[in-house]
């Protein structure tokens with residue numbers, strides 16, 4: 512399986528915020544479109560370069576922009592995929 516490397520999700524597998532985003536990516540069937548890179552939030556320089564807060568998850572877009580909060584990343588995935596991943600309209 513080839514994974515598109517243009518979007519990179521920086522993750523720590525034990526992070527509940529990362530697992531939530533990974534579940535949404537799977538639900539939206541975008542797992543081939545987002546490369547996942549495991550990082551140590553306390554030491555990893557590529558995470559620090561993308562997100563000075565050094566928090567995971569961080570989603571690095573193809574244009575270099577970094578999305579740095581799980582709710583923001585999930586909203587981006589939802590908008591991109593058209594999948595209903597969060598409550599909509601009156602469900603909210």
Ligand SMILES: N[C@@H](CCC(=O)N[C@@H](CS)C(=O)NCC(=O)O)C(=O)O
Nearest residue numbers: 526527528552565566567568580581
């Ligand atoms: N509000 C953030 C919280 C992310 C967060 O706190 N991640 C933790 C791991 S569960 C982290 O990166 N901790 C490293 C640090 O605070 O330096 C989100 O929803 O993504």
